[in-house]
Amino acid sequence: MYSPDKLPGDRPVAALNAPKAVRVQDLRKQFSPAGSAIFEGITFSIPCGASLAIIGPNGAGKSTLLKCCVRLIEPDGGKVWIHDKQISGLSRAKLRRLRNQIGFVFQKHQLIPELSALTNVLHGALARGTGPRYWFQALAPLELRQRAMHYLSQVGLSDLAIRPCSQLSGGQSQRVAIARALMQEPKILLADEPTASLDPRAASEIMTLLHRLTQESGITLMFVSHHMEHAKEYGDHIIGLKNRSLQLNRPAKSVDLRELKSFFSETPLYAAS
């Protein structure tokens, strides 16, 4: 099988022929036709069930990279495979079905403030079904409500199920967002700085939770973090985006923390604006 890990000194994460959840090859994105690329020549892959940490300075294109993986942003070159299926040619309906399999947690929780925590969790199931029974908890059949309650209790929020999300703290909201992503029962979970708006303690709690729950369910996790400790602790593999290209692509075990921290400081930050 294709092994994209090309950088010198690299070893493949898992066995060479382990099936890959995500494979990215020679990816390029440029926002304006005249300007230079945000990044180019990005090549990496994640085995099914593993976790991948993406690090890099602000503006390096980490969010753009995640979005390119589900074509929320269209890449301008290169290829992406999700579970060995190339995503560039997919029709709109097929793309929607692909996205149904992939959870997304954002820096800001993006819950619907007027609706209860339980209803927001229920919305994860909209990736698998459609119609009023998935809209509000009051309309949902018992089985769906119980599943949503199950995920809420997994993130430790069963007591706040009927509280409107506008009344939850940042950490609680992010827990609800994680429960919503789990309710979706995705095969892959993308998390874009899920802890960036939280205080350090809540941030660690959320990362631990996210890592534990995805591991338990065999979900492949791909997360962006500014925390080198988090990247090393929760990532099986770390990739680093800087100066328009992938400058780090290594198993987490083989990188030490000092090396990671210097990754940010040794060259001037690239920030297009």
Next chain:
Amino acid sequence: MGIIVGEMIPPATDRFFPMLDAILVTFQMALVGTVFGVILSLPLALLAAQNTTPSAFVRHLARGLISFFRTVPDLAWALFFVASVGLGPFAGTLALLIDTIGFCGRFFAETIEEVDAGPNDALTAIGVRATDRIAVAILPSALPGMTASSLFALEKSVRSSVVLGLVGAGGIGAELAVSMEMFRYDQAATIILMIFILVLAVEQLSGKTRSTLLNLRKTNV
């Protein structure tokens, strides 16, 4: 003018009950026209709002229709409907319905466009269908604003429904026109008082409802 005001006092009570009937018809016209107008405004506003429209072409079409309904004055709509469905409250109700769509269609669309895009985008990212996203990520957030607009529309309809009677589209306006033509300014005074009370009552009620809603929202934030 002094003479007219003099003749208005005291207001006449001889046609009190027919007048009461007429003003109730006026209120019914306003209520029915507004309710159906609000119901029809919602789909039109969804087609007209940037974040919910299926395509730019549909959006322009919907916006064009709403602008057309709004810019043609309600009196002109009343004349048009009197000519097409005949004299009476049905014509007035239709005119108020169209007028409400012109008003609510615009404000509903604006409220929908102001809804935070984040939650909707988050559901797009996991491939949720547009209808489901509108139901859960757009409408719940737009509901308080749309309710307020609907109440304003009701106030507006009650005021204009009085005038519509003058062109034969039903309600108290016709009574007022007849009293004036027959120089029964004392009767006219009674009618004007009734209108005043109706408009005031509706404004008070809708104002109360709006502030209650606003408080409900505040406790939720």
